[in-house]
Amino acid sequence: MSPYLTAKMMASNISQSFISQFLDLFDSEDPRERDYLKTILHRVYGKFMVLREYIRKQVMNLLLLITYEKEEHNGLTELLEILSSIVSGFATPLKEEHRQFAKKVLIPLHKVRGLQNFNT
Numbered sequence: 119m120s121p122y123l124t125a126k127m128m129a130s131n132i133s134q135s136f137i138s139q140f141l142d143l144f145d146s147e148d149p150r151e152r153d154y155l156k157t158i159l160h161r162v163y164g165k166f167m168v169l170r171e172y173i174r175k176q177v178m179n180l181l182l183l184i185t186y187e188k189e190e191h192n193g194l195t196e197l198l199e200i201l202s203s204i205v206s207g208f209a210t211p212l213k214e215e216h217r218q219f220a221k222k223v224l225i226p227l228h229k230v231r232g233l234q235n236f237n238t
Contacts, residue, residue: 125165132162134172141176144193156196160203174219177201181223 140159146152163173177197184191191197201224208216 129166132166132169134169137162137169137173138176141180144180144196145191147192152193152196155193156200159200163200163204174204178219178223181227185223185226185229 140155143155144152146155159173163170177200180191180197181194181201184194205216
């Protein structure tokens with residue numbers, strides 16, 4: 119993040135609607151853009167504890183959309199990399215929310231026809 123921006127300034131501009139629109143950008147065809155988006159989302163997730171649950175839910179909704187409706191998404195690999203980082207931070211024993219996430223999102227994601235194309 120920029121040294122000229124304070125956390126307070128950023129917090130006033132990063133809202134739930136911003137996160138939702140930001141996640142839509144992951145469908146870009148440019149891998150460099152998706153990689154940069156991944157870095158930004160990871161930093162926002164680490165810096166703004168208030169938005170963590172919302173980010174997890176929105177990523178979950180996006181993965182459900184990919185699993186059951188779209189089956190194609192340019193940024194799925196990057197989203198899975200972010201999730202890998204998030205899941206590795208889960209404490210044990212797992213919270214019910216985290217178990218449901220695995221059961222409802224991660225396991226059904228294996229049904230996607232083009233899963234072998236995602237190299238995470």
